[in-house]
Amino acid sequence: MSAADSAREAAAALERCDALGLNATLHWSAELLDAQAAAVDRRAAAGEVLPLAGVPVAIKDNIVTADAPTTCASRILEGYTSPYEATAVTRLRDAGALIAAKTNLDEFAMGSSTEHSAFGRVQHPLDAARVPGGSSGGSAALVAAGAVPAALGSETGGSVRQPASFCGVVGVKPGYGRVSRYGLVAFGSSLDCVSVFGRTVEDAGRVLRAISGPDPLDSTSLAAPPITPGPAPADLRGVRIGLPREYFPADLDPAIRTALDRVAGAVRALGGTVEDVSLPHTRYAVPTYYIIAPAEASANLARFDGVRYGLRRIGPEGDVRSLYRATRGEGFGPEVRRRVLVGTYVLSAGYYDAYYRKAQRVRSLIAHDFAEVFASGVDLLLTPTTPTTAFRAGERTEDPVAMYLADIFVSAVNLAGLPAISIPAGRSAGLPIGAQLIAPAMGDERMIEVAAALERMVSAVAEVR
Amino acid sequence: MTIGRDEVLHAARLAEIAVNEAELETLVAQVGRIVAYVEQLGEVTDDADASGFVAGPGEVRLREDEVRPAALLHPVADMAPEFSQGLFLVPRRGVMEEE
DSSP: OOHHHHHHHHHHHHHHHHHHTOOOEEEOOHHHHHHHHHHHHHHHHTTOOOTTTTOEEEEETTBOOSSSOOOTTOGGGTTOOOSSOOHHHHHHHHTTOEEEEEEOOSGGGOOSSSOOOTTOOOOOSSOTTBOOOSSSHHHHHHHHTTSOSEEEEEESSSTTHHHHHHHTSEEEEOOTTSBOOTTBOOSSTTTOEEEEEESSHHHHHHHHHHHBSOOTTOTTSOSOOOOOOOOOOSOOTTOEEEEEGGGSOTTSOHHHHHHHHHHHHHHHHTTOEEEEEOOTTGGGHHHHHHHHHHHHHHHHGGGOSSSSSSOOOOOTTOSHHHHHHHHHHHHSOHHHHHHHHHHHHHHSTTTTIIIIIHHHHHHHHHHHHHHHHHHTTOOEEEEESOSSSOOBTTSSTTOHHHHHGGGTTTHHHHHHTOOEEEEEEEEETTEEEEEEEEOOTTOHHHHHHHHHHHHHHSOSSOBOO | OOOOHHHHHHHHHHHTOOOOHHHHHHHHHHHHHHHHHHGGGGGOOOOTTOOOOOOSOSSOOOOOSOOOOOOOSSOGGGTOSSEETTEEOOOOOOOOOOO
């Protein structure tokens, strides 16, 4: 298939998604797709080897592109178009991919349901009354709806794996530093990772291979080669999988427990071993995250001040401080304002030690838990990705802590900077369940290979009880 | 720590975010709920000397401190709300508050 054909198919699929009211896209155009495809077809005709020739990839709208706006789903950036492109986007274009659409998200990637977008909530592709997860809900929904085979999202505290689980697609968070953050609008800089959705593990792996590797434009990118997963192994002999008991609480949804039992059974059937392990500080991951991430956000979002780009409002006093306050008060939505206020509070004089410094220490303990388990010889950890299937829209918007708990099984990985993947592992009442594999640092390739082996064994759509 | 109006308004001033009276009550309740939730970290016993963990490379590589041209695909003047003669324009500075 030519890139031109691929572009036409992608445009038709995006039109269908928009007509269905998914609200997953913020910006796309058939003309842009056609222009990209024509260039890719010319390069291919000239003999250039393009590993992603004509593959349409959707991009979360907090990753900058120079030919379409980047809003971060915020009024404060309405109409903004970046004067440069993210490294991940540049590398996708270099590999021949077509940037299909910019996708809807929770404002500035702060949320777990994609209900906190200034441009309206994203619908779950299987049930319009439910959420697709978040914050990368638009990217997850487009992949789940079949509009694109892969999409970029971003993770600060599980924002790709959680929606991947809710929508029944694959979501891969690489180890911190394996993919450049250049051009990813900063939220929590010590946590942020460009991450990937795919219809299959192989699709996600191909995209990850194209975008990963060191980047001189990101001083925190690792001096390591691109993530290059091999094919799915025929068996898992010699592979030790740990089941952290803290991720299987007594009140875990029985269908999710059954789905994870099936995945563990597949590991054994392929010759691997499964054993119980413990990560004792797991319960502190969400509160630790909700100190560190808002603290970093409060600093990172200081740049949105109405001076250099984006929205400008001038308050009643008419001076520059009233410009800052009115612009930020009006431009940021409720969840962003809450988090910036919490972040400012925990960093303020008199509270820094009690909150921020304490959270940094607990973060060390959480990372140490993982390091100890992997040092004991366990190769990967297997957990549920989420404690529930996709919840109803509006169910958690009034209680921020209830919303935050949707990330209870995913946020520790970000605190520790580890790679992790969510793969579909069955359905409960028609809604997808995700299984998560967590790897040690630099274990991205092996994790993806094992996930591909399990993907073959575990039905993504079988109903479990 | 109980969060009240004063704490939220103080944080809002530091963060340069206007908060109107109509939303203040809800904001106080929600910020208070979040802060009460994260306070459970107080129960963790940790080594007083434990350092904070940061993922990524052990040593951040710094670029040479030199001026390089920015490869911008369109000029900053196109993005700025007000821009003139190479400068971003803002209203008068006003009187700085003591904080």
